Amino acid sequence: MLKLLLSILVIVSLMAFVLNFNFFDEPISIQEPMPKIIKNKIIEPIKKEIIIPAPLISKKNLIKNNLNKELKALLIQAQSLFNQNQDLEALVIYEQIIEKSKNSQETEILKLFAEACFKKATIHYIYPSYDTDAALESYELITQKFENSEEKSLLLLYMKAKVQQAPFSSREEILATYDELIEKFTNDKEERFSTEIEELLFAKSLSLMGVDDEEAIEVLDRIISKYDNTTKLPDTVRFSILNNIELSIITANETEKYVDLAQEYMSDSPDTKPLLDMLDIIKNAQNLDQSEAFSQWQEEHSNYAFQDWDFSELRKWANNMEVLETQIRIHEYLDAFEKQKFNNINQSIIYTTPKEAKDTQSNQDYEEKTTAYPNPYAHNKQ
Known part of the structure; x- marks a missing residue:
């Protein structure tokens, strides 16, 4: 019985030994659990294309440009009618130009206003009209508008209108006009x-x-x-x-x-x-x-x-x-x-x-x- 007990004890001891030692004498290494490495992915921001907007045309400039084009087109139309001896129709268009431009503060528009006034005056005093009063009224529109201007180009138009009134004036009035302008x-x-x-x-x-x-x-x-x-x-x-x-x-x-x-x-x-x-x-x-x-x-x-x-x-x-x-x-x-x-x-x-x-003039x-x-x-x- 004792022998049996000893045998059992030996077996148990051997089992305990086997459980605690490496039979091949390799060092026992206890591996720690590997930490979970999370690589942060760097997401580059999406590059936005920088769009430089075209300069905006102000409403005021847009209106001015459109009016400028409209008046020039009307001047061409009126000149064409005049070339075709349709003087009354041309006068109507010159009146439209004057009405559209007379209140402008823009120099370029006012030049077109003056151009229409000069053309209108010409039609009035040439044959068969000979309406000197109407011609003088057209010149007066220019002189009254530009007399106190500071803009050189408009003052020159003022001078032109005053000088072109001379054929309708006496010599004394002409000399007085020259003295005034000088x-x-x-x-x-x-x-x-x-x-x-x-x-x-x-x-x-x-x-x-x-x-x-x-x-x-x-x-x-x-x-x-x-x-x-x-x-x-x-x-x-x-x-x-x-x-x-x-x-x-x-x-x-x-x-x-x-x-x-x-x-x-x-x-x-x-x-x-x-x-x-x-x-x-x-x-x-x-x-x-x-x-x-x-x-x-x-x-x-x-x-x-x-x-x-x-x-x-x-x-x-x-x-x-x-x-x-x-x-x-x-x-x-x-x-x-x-x-x-x-x-x-x-x-x-x-x-x-x-x-x-x-024909030459109308094609221009x-x-x-x-x-x-x-x-x-x-x-x-x-």
Whole structure:
């Protein structure tokens, strides 16, 4: 029994030993449970495309642009009707343009307003209307609108409207208008109108010719005096010098001062020598026959056309000559000069039929018209 118990005890001991030891003598390692590693996935943010919006056109600018386009289209339409002799229909459209633009504060729109007023005035005073009152009313719309403007371009349109009223005014009113404009632009704080002032002075001198020649000389001297010791002269000054030579002959004053200026500063002009020689012939014809001088003039200047010269003041002066022989002699030379002017100008004219002229104009898109100033080149004093 004991033996049996010992056997059982040995078996139990062996089992306990087996349970606690590795038979292959490998070190026993107790493995800790592996921690669960969670890798955080980095999610990159979605890149948003940055869209830069186009600059928004303000409602005000959009309205202005649309009105500008509309008015230009109406001007083209009105011009087309005028070219087709549909004057009344054109007037209706010009009225629409004026009504749509008269309250605008935008310079470009106001220029179109003025353009419509000028066109309307033109239709009123040409044949068959001859409605001078309506034409003057159109000009008044411009002068009243722009008189107190600070914008140079609008002030120039104001001047243009005032000057274009001149054909409907007396000489005294014309001179008063020139004086008003000269004073207004002379007082400009920014001195932006020196060229226009000269042109107005020149226009005033033309209006004075035949009425007060001495004052006309003074006005032209005012232009000339600004350019002492200047080698390059504007055209207004060139014509002022030539006009003062003519006026000095008419008023029996000395011409040498102006002749010297012309020879010194105007020798590059193709007009200078023909006109100086012509005036010298007329001056000397008061006392002597000028046949030889005239023949030489014709040889040297046979193609000269006097394109910007008018002989009316010299004719008025010659008509008042007390000595009939002198009067006849001067008229003979004036006749010869004017005959050459007539012949040469006619040869240079390119004729077009009215239809061709209208077709050309009607095919053109609207184009803003430049401001018309008193013409310093037109020696027309009638």
